[in-house]
Amino acid sequence: MAANPPEKNWRKETLAIHAGDLKDPVFGEVSPPIFQTSTFSFATAEAGAARFSGEEPGYVYTRMGNPTVNALETAVATLESGAWAVAASTGMAAISAVLFGLLNRGDLLVAGDCLYGPSHVVIAGELPRFGIEPLFVDASDLGPLEKALRRRPRLVFLETPTNPTMKLTDIAAASRLAKQAGALLVVDNTFATPYSQRPLKWEADLVVHSLTKALNGHSDVLGGMIVGRDPNLYKRIKRFITLTGAVMDPHQAWLILRGLRTLALRLERSQANALELARFLEAHPKVAWVRHPGLPDHPQHQLAQRQMEGFGFMLCFGVKNGLEGGRVLMNHLRLITLAVSLGGVESLIQHPASMTHAGVPRQEREQTGITDDLVRLSVGCEALADLQDDLEQALAQI
Ligand SMILES: *Cc1c(COP(=O)(O)O)cnc(C)c1O
Numbered sequence: 295m296a297a298n299p300p301e302k303n304w305r306k307e308t309l310a311i312h313a314g315d316l317k318d319p320v321f322g323e324v325s326p327p328i329f330q331t332s333t334f335s336f337a338t339a340e341a342g343a344a345r346f347s348g349e350e351p352g353y354v355y356t357r358m359g360n361p362t363v364n365a366l367e368t369a370v371a372t373l374e375s376g377a378w379a380v381a382a383s384t385g386m387a388a389i390s391a392v393l394f395g396l397l398n399r400g401d402l403l404v405a406g407d408c409l410y411g412p413s414h415v416v417i418a419g420e421l422p423r424f425g426i427e428p429l430f431v432d433a434s435d436l437g438p439l440e441k442a443l444r445r446r447p448r449l450v451f452l453e454t455p456t457n458p459t460m461k462l463t464d465i466a467a468a469s470r471l472a473k474q475a476g477a478l479l480v481v482d483n484t485f486a487t488p489y490s491q492r493p494l495k496w497e498a499d500l501v502v503h504s505l506t507k508a509l510n511g512h513s514d515v516l517g518g519m520i521v522g523r524d525p526n527l528y529k530r531i532k533r534f535i536t537l538t539g540a541v542m543d544p545h546q547a548w549l550i551l552r553g554l555r556t557l558a559l560r561l562e563r564s565q566a567n568a569l570e571l572a573r574f575l576e577a578h579p580k581v582a583w584v585r586h587p588g589l590p591d592h593p594q595h596q597l598a599q600r601q602m603e604g605f606g607f608m609l610c611f612g613v614k615n616g617l618e619g620g621r622v623l624m625n626h627l628r629l630i631t632l633a634v635s636l637g638g639v640e641s642l643i644q645h646p647a648s649m650t651h652a653g654v655p656r657q658e659r660e661q662t663g664i665t666d667d668l669v670r671l672s673v674g675c676e677a678l679a680d681l682q683d684d685l686e687q688a689l690a691q692i
Contacts, residue, residue: 306373306489307558314369314551316361328548329361358536362544366551367519370509373488373557374501376521378528380535381542385484385504387535388518389413392480392502393451395534396527399425401448406433406463408456408662410482410504411650417451432662434461434594439468443475453482454491454601458610458646458670459663460585462594465496465601473497478527484508487637489561490604494523500531508607508637510553511560517542517550560639560675564607567641567681568673572609574682580619580689582612582667607674608636612667619692620645620669626688629680636672641681643671 304312316326334353336342344350353359363381371379382388393416397403405417407430417428429445431438433452443450450472454463465481472479480500481493487508493501503509505517520531535541565588572586587598588605598605613619623643624632630641634650644650647666651659659665673681 309369309372310489310557311555313372314365314554316365326362326365326548326551328544329356330544331360332356356544357539357541360544360547362551363542363547366542366547366554369551369554370488370503370505370519371521374483374521375488375492375494376501377523377525379519379521380528380531381505381547382518382520382535382540383542383546384516385410385502385506385518386412386416387540388502388504388520389482390416391531391534391538391540392500392520393417393421393426393449394424395531396478397421397424397426397448401425402427402429402445404429404431404439404442404445404447404450404477406452406454406456407431407658408459408461408664409451409453410457410484411646411653413451413453413482414651415653430658432461433463433468436464436467436471439463440471443471443477446475447477449478449480451480451482453485454493455485455587455606455608457485458608458650458668460587460592460608460610461663462587462597462601464597465493465498469497469499472499484637485608486602486604486606487557487561489557490565490606491602494521496601499524500527505550506635506637508561508564509557510550511557511638512553513635513638513640513642515546515549515553517546561604561607563675564639564673565604567675567678568607568609568671569605570678571671571673571681571685572611575609575611575685578685578689580614580692582614584609584611586610608670608672610668610670612665613669613689613692615692616667617645617647620667622692623669623685623688626691627684628687629676629684630671636670638672639675641672641674641676643669646670 367379478499481498484504501521503519569588576584586609
């Protein structure tokens, strides 16, 4: 049922291209087909029964499994150094499957205080309806995390780098603390991608992704993924996704597999662009501050050097004249597009306080560093000079 097992010593650039290859091509096709079928036939009644019971490998019904979706699952599991991956219709479906599929009434959940907006809203606003209590902590500092873990939560849910504040958590230290407390550590690795950070290598229990972002990379499809190593967690997550119908469809999987093949090329360019733009902005008189893990003055730059295999394509900065300055900047950009989402080949800019994080109460936003002047930039693959010129001319309007 699995796609071609890649060779152990292949590097991530090669794996991004080949880890999703099918083991048994029908006509020698190089690109895996889109198995656009809802159901699969059985040769005999006995074979059908054997397939249903799992005695015989093979497919039954696409909500339960599909070869194209399976190829993408294998590719992402391999890139993350995981043992398995389960695809979901969106990143939020993947995150919801982890939270609703693994937590029970009466459980405590510890979550980073700075998360993708809808993740925060689900944890703070939906889980309590099911008797699951959330506790938000600043996980960039291990002290508050350690203290929260004394209350024996079932699960810890984090982003590193955080959206949009670019704070980091030491994943190895957090997983050590979580294990001691008997909690599972789940890391949303959307910002870094497995190309630049592999939380499972640092002993996180599960990784979740919005494939909508850099893994697909072309701002044209939604998707999510959960990756892990423990077979018992696989069974529970797979069951939850299958039964609730939060699955990915084969066409979606094929598009993301296509995007994934250029992951290394895209990230090498976007990461290099991001670091250069961070340096350019830091030196600009109209810019108040810049945060990017690759800058030596990022408070956790050393952790970034140790934990990450690249500094990512995301950065945030504050312009002089606060919210108004940010508004002027965004309204005068000609190349960089004003839009939410991130990780595409095109550069996107947005204002979290009024857009992605508007659902988070103002006081909580300010506490976690999402100030009104914060502008978030997802750096794409355009020519660096064009991006720089665009920012220069728009900043001049402030
Ligand atoms: C976009 C995003 C999500 C949600 O993904 P969707 O595919 O939009 O559901 C979750 N986490 C992070 C960090 C994201 O950027």
